Amino acid sequence: MSYSLRNYQKELIRNIINSMKKGHKKIMVQSPPRSGKTVVMAHIAKSATDQGKQVLFFSHRKEINEQVAETFIRGGVNISQVVIGTVGSLVRKLESLPPPDLILVDEAHHIKAKQYQTILKFFDKAIQLFFTGTPIRLDGAGFHDLADDLVVGKSIQWLQKHGNIAEFDYYSVNLLDMAKLKKRSGEFTNGSVDAALDFNTEYGDYLDHYERLAKGKQAIVYTHSVEYAERVAKRFSEHGYKSAVVSGKTPRNEREGAMRAFREGRLMIMVNVNLFTEGIDLPGVDVCIMLRPTASLSLYLQFAMRALNPREGKRAILIDHVGNHLRHGLPNDDREWTLDGTKKKKKESEKSPVTCERCFATFWRERLKDGHCPYCGNEVVKKKEIEELERPQSNVELQKINQDMEFINIRGESVEVTRAEAIVFHRVERYGKQYKRCKNLAELKAFRIIHGYAPGWLWHKQKELNIWRN
Known part of the structure; x- marks a missing residue:
């Protein structure tokens, strides 16, 4: 059974085909998280296998690959002509793989890593399509040295306006002492995040804010360490919200059981450590709680967009306890993508974000109503x-x-x-x-x-x- 593509997905595919017709063989494809990149890849893979061509798909996580395999099968792809694997597994057996005509890479902002490059260079005669929501590295570098062309999809704002991504309310209730954050290899260290969150105190009650802003709604919570995640889940459970912790260390059967319970609504709070950020659908999530600061725009958008699967009448709630929006702007800010990296479009002053000191709602300045918060009516004093x-x-x-x-x-x-x-x-x-x-x-x-x-x-x-x- 083939999927029925949305118009913006058809447009994205046409633009990819036009780029290939111009002679480009290595194409970066940008489309926001939750925009259906997997469905687009399934359509492209089906077109290739229908013509008898060999396809190779890979990413860095087996959870992504499992979901892609299911989507490809449901989309009518001839799976016998497709190899799907993680980077680590494929790089060890390149000689035994059938040479692909087409390579599809998901979460392709990782492709500068050594193992990715080993695979791509080994099969350099294949058409290579690199899909990502954020064509930028943690250090701000772009991909002009690895891609011939960049195809840009619709923006988050456009997708929201047309009902493809849910609207959201964003709350910034900072619990973090940012002066204590330290970086290693471009990202904040776990030790400094512990110190910045004041690990041994109960000041800044994320549970209180959840109950005030989103009580009774399914939430996914992002944390920086297993120890902190277990503490968070315990507090939620003690207050009657059934919770679970998932991380890369969680045994597969436990992780799958937690995901199943969450999807079926038997689990209210999913606390995770560096998992379920990329390529995984959790359609019942209405709330994202950020307890992990990140210097990565890509990771931030994965956090924030997780709760934005659309549903009739849905308005997601994003609670940022660690000042991520101060580093990266609001999730649906306009961004200008290039192969040289990204730079945010310079906004006029009325487009700058504002946080209400009374209700902690965070919004663009243009939404002020005669200088007052559109949520609670509090006067925003400059x-x-x-x-x-x-x-x-x-x-x-x-x-x-x-x-x-x-x-x-x-x-x-x-x-x-x-x-x-x-x-x-x-x-x-x-x-x-x-x-x-x-x-x-x-x-x-x-x-x-x-x-x-x-x-x-x-x-x-x-x-x-x-x-x-x-």
């Missing part, structure tokens, strides 16, 4: 307005602030601040340990930083003092 409200009271204070307006010394560290923030810091320093003297959110934030409290402290004191505005 820094310029804060500066006008927080003028110093004397010439002596003004002189001190002007001297310190770029850097303030906090606990022996120089912290870069704006002039308006410097005014607030100097005032709050006079409060000593009396946090109840804070009159607004700006003062409460400064108090937390001055005294070195964990990020979650702010959330609890906001609730205690009922402070939600600057």
Whole structure:
């Protein structure tokens, strides 16, 4: 049984064919996560096998390959003329493989890796199609040295507008001390994420935010380590939400059982460590909770898009506890893709993201309604307005602030601040340990930083003092 392709998928295939007609043999194909790349590949593979051609498909995960094999069979591909395998398994038996006429690679932003290159160079006479949602490496490098052409699919915004990807509400409730993050090979280390999340404290309750924003909805939670994942799953389970942890270390039968239970709705919370990020369909997920910071745009979009399978009346909920949107923008930002990498389209100021201090909804500035949050109606105060409200009271204070307006010394560290923030810091320093003297959110934030409290402290004191505005 062949699939019925959507119009934008047919357009993508036509553009790939046109590129091949121009003589290109190594083509990068960009299409967002959840846009149906596997179905497109199945159609292309069927066309090839119908003509008696040999096809090779590979990716870096067996879970992706298993799903691709099922999709190819349902799509009418002559599977006897197709080899499907992981990179690691194929690279050891290249001599024994039938020479392919067509190579399909999924999650192809990985193709610069050594084993990928070994396979692609061994079969360099084949047409090679590299499918990915993000044609960019962690270091920002592109693929002009490996691909002859780039075919770009529809954007996430276009797919949302036409009902192919679900709309979402994005909430940014940061629980992370970002100053503690450290990178190795371009990505944040697990040890630094432990430190940044303040591993031994319960400040910043992700469970509380789930219950407030998405209670009763199936959620997938992304974490950085098995230890932290088990802690998260335990807390959810203790509060009545049936949860499971899955990772690369989970035995296959346990992982498959968890996936089956999740798909059937018998499991409410799936906490995962570096798994189910690429190419795996979990259609019942309505909520994504990010407890893992990442420097990778590709990984971030895989996290965020996991909950965006469309359904009538569905509006997904994305809860970002680690500031990923500060690094990468909102998931449906416009991005300009090239083989040299990517650069975000420069937005006018009204397109910049805004986070409401009361409800933590994060949205583009253009959605403000007369300066108020479109979700809760809270007035969103700009820094310029804060500066006008927080003028110093004397010439002596003004002189001190002007001297310190770029850097303030906090606990022996120089912290870069704006002039308006410097005014607030100097005032709050006079409060000593009396946090109840804070009159607004700006003062409460400064108090937390001055005294070195964990990020979650702010959330609890906001609730205690009922402070939600600057």
